[in-house]
Amino acid sequence: MKFIVGEDIVLMSSEEKAEVLEKHGLNKPVFEQYLNYIGSILKGDLGYSYRSQKPVTDIVSERLPWTLLLSITNIILSTIIGVAMGTWAAWNRGKKIDIVLNNIFVFFRSMPSFWIGMIFIAVFGARLGWFPIFGAQSVWAGYMGFEKIVDIAMHLIMPTITLVILSVSSIYLTMRYSMIDVLGEDYILMAKMKGLSDKKVRYTHAMRNALIPVVTIVMLNMGYMVGGATIIETVFSYPGMGRLLFEAVTNRDYPVIQGCFFMITICVIAANIIADFIYPLLDPRVV
Amino acid sequence: MALLEVRNLTTYYETKIGYNEALQGLSFDLEAGGILGLIGESGCGKSTAGFSMMNMIEYPGKIMDGEVILDGKDLIKMDRNELRKVLWKDIAMIPQSAMNALNPAYKVGKQILEAIKLHFPEMSQEEAVAKVEHLLNLVGIDAKWYHGYPHKLSGGMKQRIIIAMALSCDPKVIISDEATTGLDVLIEAQILALLKKIALDRGLGLIIISHDLNMVTAICNRIGIMYAGMLVELTTTENVLRNPKHPYTRALFSSQIDSKDFDKKVTSVDGVVPKLVNPEDKCRFYDRCNRKFEMCERKCPSLISISDNHRVACYLEGDNHE
Numbered sequence: 001m002k003f004i005v006g007e008d009i010v011l012m013s014s015e016e017k018a019e020v021l022e023k024h025g026l027n028k029p030v031f032e033q034y035l036n037y038i039g040s041i042l043k044g045d046l047g048y049s050y051r052s053q054k055p056v057t058d059i060v061s062e063r064l065p066w067t068l069l070l071s072i073t074n075i076i077l078s079t080i081i082g083v084a085m086g087t088w089a090a091w092n093r094g095k096k097i098d099i100v101l102n103n104i105f106v107f108f109r110s111m112p113s114f115w116i117g118m119i120f121i122a123v124f125g126a127r128l129g130w131f132p133i134f135g136a137q138s139v140w141a142g143y144m145g146f147e148k149i150v151d152i153a154m155h156l157i158m159p160t161i162t163l164v165i166l167s168v169s170s171i172y173l174t175m176r177y178s179m180i181d182v183l184g185e186d187y188i189l190m191a192k193m194k195g196l197s198d199k200k201v202r203y204t205h206a207m208r209n210a211l212i213p214v215v216t217i218v219m220l221n222m223g224y225m226v227g228g229a230t231i232i233e234t235v236f237s238y239p240g241m242g243r244l245l246f247e248a249v250t251n252r253d254y255p256v257i258q259g260c261f262f263m264i265t266i267c268v269i270a271a272n273i274i275a276d277f278i279y280p281l282l283d284p285r286v287v
Numbered sequence: 288m289a290l291l292e293v294r295n296l297t298t299y300y301e302t303k304i305g306y307n308e309a310l311q312g313l314s315f316d317l318e319a320g321g322i323l324g325l326i327g328e329s330g331c332g333k334s335t336a337g338f339s340m341m342n343m344i345e346y347p348g349k350i351m352d353g354e355v356i357l358d359g360k361d362l363i364k365m366d367r368n369e370l371r372k373v374l375w376k377d378i379a380m381i382p383q384s385a386m387n388a389l390n391p392a393y394k395v396g397k398q399i400l401e402a403i404k405l406h407f408p409e410m411s412q413e414e415a416v417a418k419v420e421h422l423l424n425l426v427g428i429d430a431k432w433y434h435g436y437p438h439k440l441s442g443g444m445k446q447r448i449i450i451a452m453a454l455s456c457d458p459k460v461i462i463s464d465e466a467t468t469g470l471d472v473l474i475e476a477q478i479l480a481l482l483k484k485i486a487l488d489r490g491l492g493l494i495i496i497s498h499d500l501n502m503v504t505a506i507c508n509r510i511g512i513m514y515a516g517m518l519v520e521l522t523t524t525e526n527v528l529r530n531p532k533h534p535y536t537r538a539l540f541s542s543q544i545d546s547k548d549f550d551k552k553v554t555s556v557d558g559v560v561p562k563l564v565n566p567e568d569k570c571r572f573y574d575r576c577n578r579k580f581e582m583c584e585r586k587c588p589s590l591i592s593i594s595d596n597h598r599v600a601c602y603l604e605g606d607n608h609e
């Protein structure tokens with residue numbers, strides 16, 4: 001028991017102990033606990049936080065939108081930047097621009113995320129004061145309407161940039177590699193021989209085929225991106241699931257931890273389902 | 288004036304140890320309605336010649352010299368934008384890897400349509416689609432395949448689609464690089480008959496790159512024999528069969544081995560093809576030639592006229608003795 005709820009339990013009297021165990025169903029056999037857990041998930045009940053006693057469903061759904069906002073913005077931006085730069089580099093393979101881009105992205109890839117975040121906070125937040133360094137919005141300011149959107153966007157910028165720096169490299173590298181591969185295909189030479197413009201060749205004939213592995217990478221990285229968000233959300237005190245998970249782990253708040261993992265799993269599964277819809281659009285061989 | 292004049296076309300590939308002189312000084316004329324066969328063993332530079340004529344050589348290849356004059360305009364001097372207007376509209380090519388020349392992501396009809404719409408922007412959508420369907424029928428493919436994706440087609444069907452594609456913009460010259468290799472005999476005969484008919488009817492110039500001696504002698508009115516990046520003999524089909532001059536041509540055509548198989552005939556000529564990277568300046572056929580003499584080792588012979596319509600690169604013929 002000690003391992004589950006921590007030191008506090010040692011200080012409890014045996015009645016208190018029994019009460020707590022009863023309340024959370026921890027006195028039942030493990031298998032029954034598991035069935036109960038599955039059963040309540042189906043009813044949309046993820047249990048109660050050990051710490052705040054609030055329903056986990058409420059806690060998680062309060063945080064989820066922020067993580068989604070952060071992750072989706074990140075995925076969109078990383079994909080656009082990675083794909084555009086990867087295509088550009090592949091088209092100019094071996095030339096100066098390709099080498100410069102490669103070095104930039106490999107550099108991005110090798111930087112630790114929390115460190116980038118801290119540098120950003122120190123420079124653009126604290127020193128220059130351009131961006132807020134804490135939270136997802138200025139709750140106390142009571143902004144409404146458009147001002148509120150701007151406020152949220154301002155809070156979003158630094159964590160997003162940090163996350164993009166983290167996730168863009170793998171997309172860039174995948175796109176570049178896949179594009180180089182496709183550009184060597186016979187149908188690309190054919191497209192050029194037909195007299196199509198470079199732009200047409202690149203965007204209609206090459207891009208579509210080159211994107212297929214990128215979709216796979218983005219979707220596979222979805223879990224990783226949410227994981228990356230844990231650190232970033234913590235550094236920027238962003239009230240998303242990542243930070244919630246961090247807090248829950250610190251507090252050994254197991255139902256909340258489970259709730260977080262459950263939601264992350266749902267997100268990853270959803271991402272895979274979306275990918276399954278995108279594949280056939282890109283590649284007619286996948287039906 | 289000839290429809291297509293190729294002059295001293297020379298293409299090298301960059302390698303770590305120097306240039307691979309894959310195509311050296313190719314020159315010939317092609318008349319409207321003329322069908323020229325280019326034959327030679329694997330690696331002798333046939334495909335390189337084809338792509339060079341389209342000015343479509345890509346890194347590590349480089350066209351070092353030469354002219355390809357079509358309608359009085361030199362394709363080699365054109366920049367990419369000028370070239371784009373001429374490619375496919377005036378000169379089209381069926382590449383050797385025709386099976387892989389279709390983009391897997393688009394319907395085959397669309398891919399033919401794309402070329403037509405590009406080069407005939409004034410044509411209406413219905414007209415263009417009708418033209419594609421007509422072309423498909425021409426190469427023996429049901430028009431319903433317009434909406435098919437390449438992965439649903441057999442290799443032979445893809446090849447025929449590419450042939451249809453080559454015909455799509457009514458070019459003046461078509462280069463066919465082993466276009467019918469691998470098709471079954473009946474289809475091959477049909478396609479070749481079709482190409483020949485179109486060549487004669489429309490005054491199209493046809494260049495047929497092939498391994499198949501029988502096919503080339505049956506369909507072409509002139510034949511160029513290539514060896515190690517160079518044209519060694521260029522003459523009428525008649526002359527090639529009755530009066531071959533170059534020792535290599537002789538070996539190929541008067542060979543005792545009565546086989547259709549080109550490769551068997553080639554190996555009946557002893558010796559190996561010289562390396563093309565930094566080759567020595569001697570006749571490239573020297574090592575395999577059974578009539579070589581001292582002169583052949585000093586300098587590579589060039590293709591000279593020995594009579595009307597008959598050109599040979601060998602010191603035994605004509606006034607090639609300097």
Ligand SMILES: Nc1ncnc2c1ncn2[C@@H]1O[C@H](COP(=O)(O)OP(=O)(O)OP(=O)(O)O)[C@@H](O)[C@H]1O
Pocket residue numbers: 300301307309327328329330331332333334335336346347348383563
């Ligand atoms: N992309 C390339 N890069 C480097 N070398 C090449 C390239 N393409 C061809 N070569 C070289 O150029 C020479 C001629 O090749 P080419 O493909 O033109 O021969 P070919 O006559 O078409 O042969 P095949 O009958 O096998 O098709 C060969 O030595 C080959 O190694």
Ligand code: SF4
Pocket residue numbers: 533534535570571572573576577578579580583588600601602603
């Ligand atoms: S030039 Fe000499 S080596 Fe070359 S083909 Fe003629 S005889 Fe043979």
Ligand SMILES: [Mg+2]
Pocket residue numbers: 333334335383464
């Ligand atoms: Mg070839």
